Amino acid sequence: MENKMLPTKARVIEIIDETNNIKTFRLELIDDEAKKKFFFFPGKFVMVSIFGYGEIPLGISSSHHEKRFFEVSVAKVGNTSSAMHNLKIGDIVGIRGPFGRAFPYMRMKGKDILIVAGGTGIAPLRCLVNALLDERESFGKIWLIYGTKNKNSFCYTREINKWKESGKINIVLTTDEKCEDELICHGLVTDYLDKTDLDYKKTTVALCGPEKMIENCAKKLISLGVNQDDIFVSLERLMFCGFGKCMHCNISTKYACIEGPVFTLNEVLEMKAEA
Amino acid sequence: MFLLKKQNLRNFIDALSQNEAKLKVIVPIQKDDGTIYYDEYEKNKDKEIIIEGRTDFSPKKYFLPEIEEIANFEKSENEVIIKEVLNNEKRIIFGIRPCDLNALLFLDEVLIKYMYPDKNYEARRKNTILIAIDCLEACNKSCFCSYLGTNIAKGYDICLTKIKEGFLVREGSNIGKNLLEKDGIRKILEKTDKEPKQISFECKNKINVEKIEELLEKNFESKVWQEEAERCLNCTSCTQVCPSCYCFYVKDELGFDDKKSRRLKCLDSCFLDRFSRISRDFVFRKSNKAKLRQFVCHNFYYSLVRNKMIKCVGCGRCIDVCPVKINIVEIIKKIRGYDGK
Ligand SMILES: Cc1cc2nc3c(=O)[nH]c(=O)nc-3n(C[C@H](O)[C@H](O)[C@H](O)COP(=O)(O)OP(=O)(O)OC[C@H]3O[C@@H](n4cnc5c(N)ncnc54)[C@H](O)[C@@H]3O)c2cc1C
Numbered sequence: 260m261e262n263k264m265l266p267t268k269a270r271v272i273e274i275i276d277e278t279n280n281i282k283t284f285r286l287e288l289i290d291d292e293a294k295k296k297f298f299f300f301p302g303k304f305v306m307v308s309i310f311g312y313g314e315i316p317l318g319i320s321s322s323h324h325e326k327r328f329f330e331v332s333v334a335k336v337g338n339t340s341s342a343m344h345n346l347k348i349g350d351i352v353g354i355r356g357p358f359g360r361a362f363p364y365m366r367m368k369g370k371d372i373l374i375v376a377g378g379t380g381i382a383p384l385r386c387l388v389n390a391l392l393d394e395r396e397s398f399g400k401i402w403l404i405y406g407t408k409n410k411n412s413f414c415y416t417r418e419i420n421k422w423k424e425s426g427k428i429n430i431v432l433t434t435d436e437k438c439e440d441e442l443i444c445h446g447l448v449t450d451y452l453d454k455t456d457l458d459y460k461k462t463t464v465a466l467c468g469p470e471k472m473i474e475n476c477a478k479k480l481i482s483l484g485v486n487q488d489d490i491f492v493s494l495e496r497l498m499f500c501g502f503g504k505c506m507h508c509n510i511s512t513k514y515a516c517i518e519g520p521v522f523t524l525n526e527v528l529e530m531k532a533e534a
Numbered sequence: 535m536f537l538l539k540k541q542n543l544r545n546f547i548d549a550l551s552q553n554e555a556k557l558k559v560i561v562p563i564q565k566d567d568g569t570i571y572y573d574e575y576e577k578n579k580d581k582e583i584i585i586e587g588r589t590d591f592s593p594k595k596y597f598l599p600e601i602e603e604i605a606n607f608e609k610s611e612n613e614v615i616i617k618e619v620l621n622n623e624k625r626i627i628f629g630i631r632p633c634d635l636n637a638l639l640f641l642d643e644v645l646i647k648y649m650y651p652d653k654n655y656e657a658r659r660k661n662t663i664l665i666a667i668d669c670l671e672a673c674n675k676s677c678f679c680s681y682l683g684t685n686i687a688k689g690y691d692i693c694l695t696k697i698k699e700g701f702l703v704r705e706g707s708n709i710g711k712n713l714l715e716k717d718g719i720r721k722i723l724e725k726t727d728k729e730p731k732q733i734s735f736e737c738k739n740k741i742n743v744e745k746i747e748e749l750l751e752k753n754f755e756s757k758v759w760q761e762e763a764e765r766c767l768n769c770t771s772c773t774q775v776c777p778s779c780y781c782f783y784v785k786d787e788l789g790f791d792d793k794k795s796r797r798l799k800c801l802d803s804c805f806l807d808r809f810s811r812i813s814r815d816f817v818f819r820k821s822n823k824a825k826l827r828q829f830v831c832h833n834f835y836y837s838l839v840r841n842k843m844i845k846c847v848g849c850g851r852c853i854d855v856c857p858v859k860i861n862i863v864e865i866i867k868k869i870r871g872y873d874g875k
């Protein structure tokens with residue numbers, strides 16, 4: 260059997276500055292075999308190697324309908340992510356995966372969908388939004404509530420404008436800090452969860468963001484009547500392997516790299532609080 | 535079944551180390567400071583080979599070294615060459631005890647059989663011949679292997695049992711069988727129809743592992759965790775000596791210029807903050823309580839649910855090595871006592 264710890268090569272074919280701290284990298288796998296086998300649904304992640312600097316888990320942020328390339332969006336927070344920010348077009352990175360369990364994309368068909376993102380948590384959800392919009396007619400109402408610290412920390416701003424113009428999705432943008440822009444709401448994403456026209460009892464929710472945000476959103480969503488099995492949460496854990504060896508992503512009897520990173524809220528509640 | 539006369543033990547090991555395949559023979563010996571550990575026979579010919587009692591360190595380092603290069607990278611103008619690194623040294627480990635053998639069987643389950651194999655561990659495992667030695671009685675006051683069934687040697691290529699005249703030698707695999715038939719080795723052995731006695735000792739340190747996964751699940755919030763963990767120093771001695779602890783992290787090491795680099799797999803410990811730290815410096819298992827609970831639950835609960843095996847093999851090393859006397863058996867006893875309260 261092949262060595263799953265060994266990366267395959269991908270070339271950087273485009274780099275987009277999203278904010279002063281986040282860049283999106285468009286990557287193309289070099290090996291044709293690897294490209295053929297590269298298959299994913301929104302919510303899955305890859306391990307990206309910046310050779311000599313390290314390897315980090317990143318959610319795939321482009322739609323799974325795009326077969327020529329895929330994208331990851333990276334916040335500069337430490338060693339490896341900073342080295343990644345120094346990459347140029349044409350450079351080579353290593354890729355392992357995709358790993359993990361995705362959002363239940365197929366099961367979302369026909370349903371109303373609420374997507375809630377906080378900070379960099381938007382990355383895997385952008386993948387979901389684009390996938391949903393690719394097949395817009397297969398889904399019910401779609402809402403996106405996306406919150407960041409301030410106006411300058413929004414990713415994908417051009418794309419979000421396009422999404423808005425398409426009229427295919429309702430979007431609420433929020434910032435923790437007050438801002439002048441009248442299209443942006445002041446406050447936390449939790450403050451806007453009940454401000455949609457969704458039938459909460461029949462809505463599927465996808466959540467990704469800081470642990471505290473997830474916790475508060477979960478409470479609010481349950482009180483709004485959303486079924487716990489219809490709330491899907493993408494969790495972040497330290498990860499070094501992606502296939503159940505290193506134990507760093509272990510939560511109780513589960514592994515975030517195998518049963519996650521996307522869990523149902525029920526599963527999250529079942530997993531013991533660890534602190 | 536063969537008989538190896540007491541006075542021939544060294545000849546047997548010499549014969550092993552002189553075989554044509556150029557295998558390195560690893561034996562348990564005592565360091566000057568008294569520690570019993572495994573090292574190359576060739577470098578320690580003057581030392582006594584310790585065949586009785588628990589070794590202070592298991593031979594884990596030959597399967598999961600503290601740091602192991604798993605790949606290296608060479609960058610040039612427009613290309614990166616990725617090289618896989620696997621350890622292909624052939625070894626014989628002589629004298630491995632039943633507890634440590636059972637730990638390898640657990641590691642095989644997790645690291646080879648479960649999902650995709652860890653190729654680095656697998657390579658080392660495949661390249662190692664195991665010559666075990668039976669334990670006939672509890673070898674120290676802390677071990678509790680007899681309650682876990684890990685006092686019985688399994689998965690060996692050859693196994694020795696001590697008797698009055700020397701050792702009974704039996705094969706456990708084809709590799710073992712072939713090795714015993716090698717000229718230099720076969721002539722040291724005598725055929726015998728003696729059989730080793732059934733092993734049936736009981737350890738002093740009693741543990742009850744009945745439905746242990748349910749017990750720990752139910753008592754996840756037990757006050758015992760805090761009571762016991764309070765004094766932990768996070769020294770990681772326990773996870774280092776544990777023959778079945780395998781958690782690792784991966785890091786890259788850059789060469790002098792940034793053209794060449796190496797990827798290293800390093801053993802980690804759940805008693806450290808860094809084990810569960812993610813962005814914004816958020817540490818999931820910050821408290822000692824959470825850390826100790828992770829260690830105990832991985833050993834007796836998570837491993838059972840995921841791999842259908844108890845990770846702990848009851849060697850008792852973590853108990854003896856802990857500077858503040860945190861005791862995995864006592865913790866479980868206490869939890870049983872407090873069960874449901
Ligand atoms: C499934 C998954 C998907 C992710 N998707 C994205 C994404 O799409 N975009 C994005 O910007 N980030 C994502 N992350 C987080 C990203 O992996 C970390 O920010 C990155 O590993 C930091 O590495 P570093 O070397 O730059 O930082 P370091 O120098 O190692 O440390 C900087 C900070 O990041 C934390 N950190 C280090 N390694 C990890 C890790 N493996 N996971 C989480 N935190 C870590 C450290 O504890 C520290 O607080 C994801 C994480 C997971 C588990």
Ligand code: SF4
Binds near residue numbers: 772776848
């Ligand atoms: S947990 Fe302790 S007793 Fe059990 S195998 Fe590890 S070191 Fe030995």
Ligand code: SF4
Binds near residue numbers: 766770773856858859
């Ligand atoms: S050996 Fe004892 S003090 Fe050290 S980390 Fe383990 S439990 Fe804590």
Ligand code: FES
Binds near residue numbers: 515
């Ligand atoms: S990332 Fe290593 S076990 Fe999940």
